[in-house]
Amino acid sequence: MEIVAEHNSESPSEGRRGTVVLVIDGLGRGGAERLLALYAPAIRALGYRAIVVTLQVRDGNAEAEKLRAAGIAVRHVELTKLRNVTELRKVIACIREPKPSVIHTHLEAATVVGGIASAVLRVPAVTTLHTLEHPTGINRASFRLWVLRLLLTHIYDRVLCLSDTIADEAREHGLRRAPLVTLPNGILPPESLDDRCTVRKRLRAELGISEGALVVVTVAVLRPPKGVDRLLAAMSYVLASVPDAILLVVGDGSEREQLEQQTRDQGIAHRVVFTGFREDVYDLLRSSDLFVLPTLWDTLPTVVIEAMFASLPIVASRVGGIPDMVEHGVQGALVPPGDVPALASAILGMLTDARRRETIGLAALRRAETDFSLSIQVQKLADLYDEVIAGVRPPS
Structure with missing residues (x-):
């Protein structure tokens, strides 16, 4: 038909x-x-x-x-x-x-x-x-x-x-x-009617996240190649050093139930928020402090560009076209795919240094405006x- x-x-x-x-x-x-x-x-x-x-x-x-x-x-x-x-x-x-x-x-x-x-x-x-x-x-x-x-x-x-x-x-x-x-x-990142501080306050209140929490966000269709299970494993290490951190998982898919069970098994369910599919992805990025993409394979993931336009520092797997988007140490940090300790270390390196996050986030924005408009x-x-x-x- x-x-x-x-x-x-x-x-x-x-x-x-x-x-x-x-x-x-x-x-x-x-x-x-x-x-x-x-x-x-x-x-x-x-x-x-x-x-x-x-x-x-x-x-x-x-x-x-x-x-x-x-x-x-x-x-x-x-x-x-x-x-x-x-x-x-x-x-x-x-x-x-x-x-x-x-x-x-x-x-x-x-x-x-x-x-x-x-x-x-x-x-x-x-x-x-x-x-x-x-x-x-x-x-x-x-x-x-x-x-x-x-x-x-x-x-x-x-x-x-x-x-x-x-x-x-x-x-x-x-x-x-x-x-x-x-x-x-x-x-073309969507324009928000509200400034970043207003968006951050509104969405954090909606999701039950305190304003002072450090929010790590990932956006993905929840299926095995996206490596979200590795990110959850890394968060156990992260939370041991930064106990007020929150992981925001934006997206849905066949693996969601299994991933939610993984957070319970690891004892970190209270620090992980699964949002499901959302239309306001850009505002969720602007409400966060760090973007992480633990994918095991990808070409040129659009969500990385969206995160760069949101002035977020990036932690991502060194696979596919990602190294052509993110220069290690300039717009973010790149780690071997599937390497949980390396992923945790890169996340901690960003969360524990606010000035570094700001500098790298601005570099990410400049790169997005120049090359991914x-x-x-x-x-x-x-x-x-x-x-x-x-x-x-x-x-x-």
Whole structure:
């Protein structure tokens, strides 16, 4: 079944540069989905007609409402399996209907479908590489990844990597001949009606946190690769030295119940607050003292940029594109992934030195404003669309 929600009005310049169809697996609450909800209206403002096509419903496709409110068309065509030819034809027909100048895909299923659509419709295609899986053994998953690499290498006109580190790793794992281009994410932090002190006081009162407590915050979908269990383990060490510290866990997911049980087993449940999904993430960051991302793997996590815009010092795993965002000792501290003692030590180093937190937080803000501004990155993306539509080959 196809559900179509068209925008109600068009800006005078919309479509003058062409039509981009943005294809994504779903519009749930993940980082890629939130970014698309930011980028589509910004792309439209630069002269492209933007249409979003989703293949699955995730978390009720919560980000779809933001797109509709911004006047962006959202079309849903259910794709239960990539090998379902009937459903695949419906998706390609949906992509064909607005006569796209370029197709831009996000996440794995959409990248496979978009690559096939590009070949069938003879329309240039771009994809953003949000994750990078490596085949292990010979099985259905490894075959799927082989097909994906084939499309990325031979069909896509540009494969956008979120950092130079991710681009280098992609080359090392079978994408040496793919048209890789580095283009970091950019965000537009929401404006708050209240100043930081007011927000801090209000949210801490709501969550039952004293104004004087040192708050460590993490934001993640609660699933194993995010490493939140390691952060909880590290907090036992932290609380032994800073007993008034609080850990704020923002997000939800399949691992939440297990993580809550872990806090009880460790005897730290009274110092950990699980908020579930929140729309006011930026204000929660501004109400905290330190941001921690203990992820075991990531590319260029958007939430790190949000924390930098909130002037927070960062403690994060040295994985993926994170070292391209956070310079150790300048915008934060980087630790080996999964290393609980190192994580605890880095957190303590920040919590016990207020002046250091302030200095590093300001450096993080300056870096975010310089390198991760939405306006700068969207302009680069629109220029890249112009290139692929004109048939310009990628730099070698």
